[in-house]
Structure formats: C-alpha cells, structure tokens
Amino acid sequence: MSTLSSNSQNLSPQRGRDALLGLVPLVLLVLIIAVALALAALARQLLAASGFFAQQQAAVIILVAGFVLVLVAYVIAIVLTMRRIASWQQNGIAARAALWSLGITALIVILPFLVAILLPQHPAP
Amino acid sequence: MSSQPSSSVAPTIQSQPGAAANGRNWRIFVVALLIISGLLTSAYTALSLYIATRLVYVAQKPLYSTPAAFGLKYQDVTFPSREDHIQLRGWLIPGVLPNGGLTVQRTIILVHGTRTNRADKAAGLLNFSVSLARHGFAVLAFDMRGMGESPPAPLSLGYFEQRDVLGAVDFLQSGPLPYPDLGRPRAIGGWGVSMGGATLILATAREPAIRAIVSDCAYADIIPILEREVPKGSHLPSVFTPGSLLAAQAIYGINYYAVRPVDVVAQIAPRPILFIHGDSDDYIPSSNMTTLANAARTAPNANVQTWLVPGANHAQSFNTHTQEYVARVVAFYTTALGTDTGAV
Secondary structure, three states, rough: OOOHHHHHHHHHHHHHHHHHHHHHHHHHHHHHHHHHHHHHHHHHHHHHOOOOOHHHHHHHHHHHHHHHHHHHHHHHHEEEEEHHHHHHHOOOOOOOOHHHHHHHHHHHHHHHHHHHHHHOOOOOO | OHHHHHHHHOOOOOOOOOOHHHHHHHHHHHHHHHHHHHHHHHHHHHHHHHHHHHHOOOOOOOOOOOHHHHOOOOOOEEEEOOOOEEEEEEEEEEEEEOOOOEEOOOOEEEEEEOOOOOOOOOOHHHHHHHHHHHHOOOEEEOOOOOOOOOOOOOOOOOOOHHHHHHHHHHHHOOOOOOHHOOOOOOOOEEEEEEEHHHHHHHHHOOOOOOOEEEEEOOOHHHHHHHHHHHHHHHOOOOOHHHHHHHOOOHHHOOOHOOEEEEHHHHHHHHOOOEEEEOOOOOOOOHHHHHHHHHHHOOOOOOOOOEEEEOOOOOOOOOOHHHHHHHHHHHHHHHHOOOOOOOOO
C-alpha cells in the first residue's frame, strides 16, 4: 500500500507538468494575440490625428506582424513540445496529459472557425 | 495486490510492449489536429482581415454640382465631428422666404447615404436640398467622414458617422455660421437617406436639439444587410462574414453589431419622425421601415408617420414621386418645426 500511495503522489505532479507543457503553445498564442490587439488599438488612438490611411496601415502592420509571430511561435512551440513528449515516451512515460492539452489546444484554435460556421445568420432578402 | 499499483500508474508509465508505437500514433494524431486547426484558422483570419479592409474603404466621389447651379445662395462650411473632431465639409444653404429674403430659422441637416456625397446625383439630393430651400428651410448638407470632400475615414455604416451628425448640430448651435446676420437656427430638423437615415436615427436618439426627422429607406439593423452583402462583395462563403466584422473591430474599432437604429429609435419620442420607404426597395427591404416604426411606437408619447412609396426602389422615392415627396416632407417639417416668423 505504501508503494501505491507513493506512486499516486508522484503521478499528480507528473500529470500536471505534462498538461502544462502541452498548454505552452496555447498560452503563447493567446498572449501574442492579446498583445497584437492591444497594440493595434493603441496605434489607432495614437495615430488618430494622422488620418485614416496612417491608422489603417499601422493597425494592419501590427496585426499582420502579430499573425506571423503567432504562426511562428505556434509551430516552434508544437515542435519543441512534441520532441519533449517523444523523448518522454522513449523513456517509457506516456505523457497523455500533455497530448490531451495539445488536443484541446487544437480545438481552441479551430473554435473561431467552428463558431463562425455554427453562428446563425439571417441575411436580408 | 502487487499488480494493482502498476495498473494505476498505467496512464503515465508504459506497461505494454506495443505502447511505444501507440504513443507515436497518438503524437501523429495530435500533430495532425494541430496542423489542420492552425491552417484553417490562419486562412480564416487572413481572409477576414482582407475582407475587413475592403469593406470599410470607399473611393471618394467628387461633387457633380453646387446649389449655385440652381440659382441659390450658399456658403462652403467646415466643422468638426463631435468627439473625434474630424473636419467635415459641407454647404449651408439659407432658406428662401416668399419675399426673397434669406433665413436659417428652421435648418434641416441633410445626411446622405453610403458611397456618395452631399450632392448624390442618383438619389437627387441636391435637387431635394434646393426644393427645401425654396420652401423656406435652410439646409446644412455635408459630406460624412470618408466621403465627398471630407477626410478619408473607415465606412462604419453609422457607428462613427453619427458623430458627424452631432458635429453638424454643434456647428449650428455654436459654430461660426457663414451668415451671421441671419442669426442661429431656432429649430433644427434632420433628413437622411439609406445609411444617412439610419445614422440620423442613431444621432437623434442622443441629441435632443434635433426636433424632427425624416428617415428615408433606413435599415433597422445593419447585420442582416452585411450578411447578404459581404459574401456577395467578397465572393466568399457567408462563414467569413462574422470574422470580417470582428476583423473590422480589431483594425478600425468599428462595432457593426452596435449599428441597430431599432434599439434606440423609441428614445426619439415625443419628437416626430416620418419614415419613408420605397415598396420596391431591393437593397434595404421595406420591412425595415415597419420594424423601425413599430419600435418607435413603443414609446408612450410617440409621434410616428410612415409613407410606403409605391414602385420606388432604394433611395428613389424623391426621384419617382418628386412633388408628393416635397409636399409631404415640407408639411411634416412645418408642423413639427413651426412656421418661419421672418424675424432674425
């Protein structure tokens, strides 16, 4: 029984670490998007006096840069996480919590698209 | 008992010979999910951003004529929009009294539609301004932001443009009017067509100085129109519409979902409203007038009139029924704003 108890105690932190590792791409994604949106809003305010085209250019540049950064960070984070998971699995650790976290990340990433598909629309005739 | 602990550790520690291959399969599955979701959402976001930039940009049309071509006196005016102080350009056309004198006692703010300007040839705006002026009403016709001679700005379909109408009210109440000898307007009315009608409703709900409005073929809610027009204009499926509208909010700060005159039209009461709509309008269906009028009538002291114009398409009621249109509108303003006393 003492072995069981010891294993259970070790299991929880291990799973927690797995899950956190799997959430790294999602956290990066959310952070970069939030920063890009905030910067775009700030640029709009700061360039209000410079006219529409300057405002639009600044906001688009910031959002496109944020978009590219998100893509790069997302890909790098996934590659690194997968490498870590693969190395764990080679050492006999299943790392299922990390894989679940990544699966959930995939669902959250696709959520805007799914919501757009499911959102009811009532176009004017 | 010794096998019990081992099985409870199974979710984390591999315990079977084929588990390595199984783990690899799970990794491939999850990576495939991540790639597919990433690609779909990236493509969706990129296209939505692109559509948003196309949606809000309107090439500005030059004015085709001025009131002088109709033998009327007028002055060019410039005034700032309320809140964001965009310098808007317009004309102040004094009303002409029966004795030939000029007056600004009753001034009508004229609000044009989308992708056009204060002279809008297709809707006959300049001709309508001239008709009002000849019936003794001064007209402040101006270009909303991003249109005509006013500075470029994103087309927000009323969300920002209501500030332009409010700026026009401020100008009439406290701005440097070009006819100081005529004094300031005693009563301010509004007339708007299409997006101008919707914008006028949004502004009037916030500004009690506008004492009566005529709203010609306005929409009750812009979203159904956009849900029809965005796929048509972008040649992309309707699934991109919500993304484009959100992208417009991210880039320009426009919340199209808030452009709902139907939600605020009841706040205009007891000030009178005349709704006009062509029954053959295939751009903004005439059901919008019914929706707006019903919403306006929910106020206990509502003063609402409607006129469904037979055979008129979008923004064509003035052109198809010119005399009746002018007669009805002039009668409405005369009742709502009173007669001109002739005094300064």
